Amino acid sequence: MPTHNRIDLIEFPAADPDALARARSFYEQAFGWTFTDYGAYVDTTDSGTAAGINGVPGDTQQKMPLTVIYADDLETARDAVSASGGTVLHDIYPFPGGRRFHFTDPAGNELAVWSE
Template sequence: MPTHNQIDLIEFPAATAELAATRSFYERAFDWAFTDYGQYVDTADSGTVAGINAVPDELQQKMPLTVIYVDDLDAAKARVTDAGGVILHDTYAFPGGRRFHFTDPAGNELAVWSE
Protein backbone atom coordinates (compact mmCIF):
# COMPACT_ATOMS: atom_id res chain seq x y z
CA MET A 1 0.00 0.00 0.00
CA PRO A 2 1.42 3.42 -0.92
CA THR A 3 2.13 5.92 1.85
CA HIS A 4 0.41 9.33 1.90
CA ASN A 5 2.58 12.22 0.63
CA GLN A 6 5.50 10.01 -0.41
CA ILE A 7 7.03 9.28 -3.80
CA ASP A 8 5.35 6.12 -5.00
CA LEU A 9 6.84 5.46 -8.43
CA ILE A 10 8.92 6.70 -11.34
CA GLU A 11 7.54 6.55 -14.89
CA PHE A 12 9.55 6.49 -18.08
CA PRO A 13 7.80 7.94 -21.15
CA ALA A 14 7.59 6.02 -24.42
CA ALA A 15 5.66 6.61 -27.61
CA THR A 16 3.11 3.87 -28.25
CA ALA A 17 5.30 2.46 -31.03
CA GLU A 18 8.31 2.39 -28.65
CA LEU A 19 6.65 0.60 -25.70
CA ALA A 20 7.59 -2.97 -26.65
CA ALA A 21 11.20 -2.05 -27.48
CA THR A 22 11.58 0.00 -24.29
CA ARG A 23 10.17 -2.81 -22.17
CA SER A 24 12.46 -5.30 -23.88
CA PHE A 25 15.46 -3.05 -23.24
CA TYR A 26 14.91 -3.04 -19.44
CA GLU A 27 14.13 -6.76 -19.41
CA ARG A 28 17.36 -7.56 -21.26
CA ALA A 29 19.63 -4.94 -19.67
CA PHE A 30 18.52 -5.29 -16.03
CA ASP A 31 16.40 -8.48 -15.82
CA TRP A 32 13.30 -6.50 -14.83
CA ALA A 33 9.97 -8.36 -15.14
CA PHE A 34 6.90 -6.29 -16.01
CA THR A 35 3.15 -6.48 -15.42
CA ASP A 36 1.26 -5.49 -18.58
CA TYR A 37 -1.67 -3.05 -18.45
CA GLY A 38 -1.94 -2.34 -22.17
CA GLN A 39 -0.33 1.04 -22.84
CA TYR A 40 1.34 0.91 -19.44
CA VAL A 41 3.70 -1.66 -17.92
CA ASP A 42 5.18 -1.62 -14.44
CA THR A 43 7.85 -3.39 -12.43
CA ALA A 44 8.99 -3.59 -8.82
CA ASP A 45 12.28 -5.19 -9.90
CA SER A 46 13.88 -1.75 -10.30
CA GLY A 47 14.24 -1.17 -6.55
CA THR A 48 11.22 1.12 -6.51
CA VAL A 49 7.97 0.81 -8.41
CA ALA A 50 8.67 1.95 -11.95
CA GLY A 51 6.61 2.00 -15.10
CA ILE A 52 6.79 2.69 -18.79
CA ASN A 53 3.90 4.86 -19.91
CA ALA A 54 2.78 5.06 -23.55
CA VAL A 55 -0.02 7.62 -23.37
CA PRO A 56 -1.40 9.96 -26.04
CA ASP A 57 0.98 12.72 -27.12
CA GLU A 58 -0.95 15.47 -25.31
CA LEU A 59 -0.39 13.71 -21.96
CA GLN A 60 3.16 12.50 -22.63
CA GLN A 61 5.87 13.88 -20.39
CA LYS A 62 9.34 14.44 -21.87
CA MET A 63 11.46 13.12 -18.98
CA PRO A 64 11.04 10.41 -16.33
CA LEU A 65 8.09 11.36 -14.14
CA THR A 66 8.07 11.24 -10.35
CA VAL A 67 4.64 10.29 -9.02
CA ILE A 68 3.50 11.07 -5.46
CA TYR A 69 0.69 9.17 -3.72
CA VAL A 70 -1.89 11.01 -1.59
CA ASP A 71 -5.03 10.00 0.29
CA ASP A 72 -7.13 12.93 -1.00
CA LEU A 73 -6.40 13.94 -4.61
CA ASP A 74 -8.63 17.04 -4.63
CA ALA A 75 -7.05 18.42 -1.44
CA ALA A 76 -3.56 17.74 -2.83
CA LYS A 77 -4.42 19.57 -6.05
CA ALA A 78 -5.58 22.59 -4.05
CA ARG A 79 -2.37 22.53 -1.97
CA VAL A 80 -0.22 22.27 -5.11
CA THR A 81 -1.85 25.30 -6.73
CA ASP A 82 -1.86 27.29 -3.45
CA ALA A 83 1.88 26.62 -3.14
CA GLY A 84 2.55 27.97 -6.64
CA GLY A 85 2.42 24.80 -8.73
CA VAL A 86 0.94 24.97 -12.22
CA ILE A 87 -1.47 22.23 -13.31
CA LEU A 88 -0.38 20.76 -16.66
CA HIS A 89 -2.92 17.94 -17.00
CA ASP A 90 -6.14 18.17 -15.02
CA THR A 91 -7.34 15.17 -13.04
CA TYR A 92 -7.99 12.09 -15.17
CA ALA A 93 -8.76 8.44 -14.48
CA PHE A 94 -6.51 5.47 -15.22
CA PRO A 95 -6.78 1.79 -14.23
CA GLY A 96 -6.33 1.87 -10.45
CA GLY A 97 -7.10 5.49 -9.69
CA ARG A 98 -6.96 9.13 -10.75
CA ARG A 99 -4.13 11.62 -11.12
CA PHE A 100 -3.05 15.07 -12.26
CA HIS A 101 0.27 16.49 -13.46
CA PHE A 102 1.84 19.77 -12.38
CA THR A 103 5.07 21.73 -12.56
CA ASP A 104 6.88 23.12 -9.55
CA PRO A 105 8.43 26.64 -9.55
CA ALA A 106 11.62 25.25 -11.15
CA GLY A 107 9.63 23.71 -14.03
CA ASN A 108 9.92 20.08 -12.90
CA GLU A 109 6.93 17.98 -13.95
CA LEU A 110 5.48 15.63 -11.34
CA ALA A 111 2.20 13.78 -10.92
CA VAL A 112 0.00 13.09 -7.91
CA TRP A 113 -2.29 10.09 -7.74
CA SER A 114 -4.88 8.49 -5.48
CA GLU A 115 -7.10 5.44 -5.61
Protein backbone atom coordinates (compact mmCIF):
# COMPACT_ATOMS: atom_id res chain seq x y z
CA MET A 1 0.00 0.00 0.00
CA PRO A 2 1.49 3.38 -0.98
CA THR A 3 2.25 5.85 1.79
CA HIS A 4 1.40 9.55 1.50
CA ASN A 5 4.39 11.80 0.66
CA ARG A 6 6.84 8.89 0.35
CA ILE A 7 8.86 7.73 -2.64
CA ASP A 8 6.82 4.90 -4.08
CA LEU A 9 8.47 4.04 -7.39
CA ILE A 10 11.58 4.46 -9.49
CA GLU A 11 10.78 4.40 -13.21
CA PHE A 12 13.41 3.59 -15.81
CA PRO A 13 12.85 4.87 -19.35
CA ALA A 14 12.93 2.63 -22.41
CA ALA A 15 12.71 4.29 -25.82
CA ASP A 16 10.67 1.51 -27.44
CA PRO A 17 9.45 -2.08 -26.95
CA ASP A 18 12.84 -3.52 -27.96
CA ALA A 19 14.65 -1.37 -25.38
CA LEU A 20 12.08 -2.43 -22.80
CA ALA A 21 12.71 -6.10 -23.57
CA ARG A 22 16.48 -5.63 -23.34
CA ALA A 23 16.24 -3.74 -20.04
CA ARG A 24 13.84 -6.29 -18.57
CA SER A 25 16.12 -9.15 -19.59
CA PHE A 26 19.12 -7.34 -18.09
CA TYR A 27 17.49 -6.88 -14.66
CA GLU A 28 16.14 -10.43 -14.68
CA GLN A 29 19.56 -11.89 -15.48
CA ALA A 30 21.77 -9.53 -13.46
CA PHE A 31 19.66 -9.29 -10.29
CA GLY A 32 17.03 -12.05 -10.50
CA TRP A 33 14.11 -9.61 -10.53
CA THR A 34 10.73 -10.80 -11.82
CA PHE A 35 8.31 -8.42 -13.49
CA THR A 36 4.58 -7.97 -13.88
CA ASP A 37 3.83 -7.25 -17.53
CA TYR A 38 1.45 -4.46 -18.57
CA GLY A 39 2.34 -4.48 -22.25
CA ALA A 40 4.68 -1.56 -22.90
CA TYR A 41 5.25 -1.18 -19.15
CA VAL A 42 6.58 -3.66 -16.61
CA ASP A 43 7.16 -3.36 -12.89
CA THR A 44 8.72 -5.24 -9.99
CA THR A 45 9.03 -5.04 -6.22
CA ASP A 46 12.06 -7.35 -6.22
CA SER A 47 14.31 -4.26 -6.37
CA GLY A 48 13.63 -3.26 -2.75
CA THR A 49 11.19 -0.55 -3.78
CA ALA A 50 8.73 -0.61 -6.62
CA ALA A 51 10.51 -0.16 -9.95
CA GLY A 52 9.08 0.09 -13.44
CA ILE A 53 10.38 0.18 -16.97
CA ASN A 54 8.38 2.49 -19.23
CA GLY A 55 8.41 1.62 -22.92
CA VAL A 56 5.07 3.20 -23.80
CA PRO A 57 5.43 4.57 -27.36
CA GLY A 58 4.91 8.32 -27.53
CA ASP A 59 4.94 8.70 -23.74
CA THR A 60 7.10 11.41 -22.23
CA GLN A 61 10.53 9.81 -22.20
CA GLN A 62 13.05 10.75 -19.56
CA LYS A 63 16.73 10.35 -20.24
CA MET A 64 17.25 9.34 -16.60
CA PRO A 65 15.28 7.29 -14.06
CA LEU A 66 12.22 9.07 -12.70
CA THR A 67 11.48 9.12 -8.96
CA VAL A 68 7.74 8.92 -8.30
CA ILE A 69 6.16 10.04 -5.01
CA TYR A 70 2.71 8.96 -3.84
CA ALA A 71 0.19 11.54 -2.55
CA ASP A 72 -3.30 11.05 -1.17
CA ASP A 73 -4.52 14.25 -2.89
CA LEU A 74 -2.90 14.98 -6.24
CA GLU A 75 -4.26 18.50 -6.66
CA THR A 76 -3.03 19.52 -3.19
CA ALA A 77 0.39 18.02 -3.94
CA ARG A 78 0.62 19.87 -7.27
CA ASP A 79 -0.31 23.15 -5.61
CA ALA A 80 2.27 22.57 -2.82
CA VAL A 81 4.99 21.85 -5.41
CA SER A 82 4.22 25.12 -7.21
CA ALA A 83 3.97 27.15 -3.98
CA SER A 84 7.31 25.74 -2.79
CA GLY A 85 9.30 26.75 -5.87
CA GLY A 86 8.87 23.67 -8.07
CA THR A 87 7.84 23.88 -11.72
CA VAL A 88 5.03 21.66 -13.00
CA LEU A 89 6.14 20.25 -16.36
CA HIS A 90 3.16 18.01 -17.14
CA ASP A 91 -0.09 18.75 -15.35
CA ILE A 92 -2.22 15.95 -13.94
CA TYR A 93 -3.00 13.22 -16.47
CA PRO A 94 -4.46 9.70 -16.23
CA PHE A 95 -2.51 6.48 -16.66
CA PRO A 96 -3.54 2.85 -16.04
CA GLY A 97 -3.70 2.64 -12.25
CA GLY A 98 -4.23 6.30 -11.41
CA ARG A 99 -3.21 9.85 -12.26
CA ARG A 100 0.05 11.77 -11.98
CA PHE A 101 1.94 14.96 -12.78
CA HIS A 102 5.63 15.71 -13.43
CA PHE A 103 7.65 18.57 -11.97
CA THR A 104 11.17 19.84 -11.49
CA ASP A 105 12.56 20.85 -8.13
CA PRO A 106 14.63 24.06 -7.77
CA ALA A 107 17.82 22.08 -8.56
CA GLY A 108 16.37 20.90 -11.89
CA ASN A 109 15.60 17.28 -10.92
CA GLU A 110 12.49 15.86 -12.59
CA LEU A 111 10.12 13.84 -10.40
CA ALA A 112 6.47 12.79 -10.56
CA VAL A 113 3.66 12.51 -8.04
CA TRP A 114 0.88 9.94 -8.45
CA SER A 115 -2.40 9.03 -6.80
CA GLU A 116 -5.18 6.52 -7.40
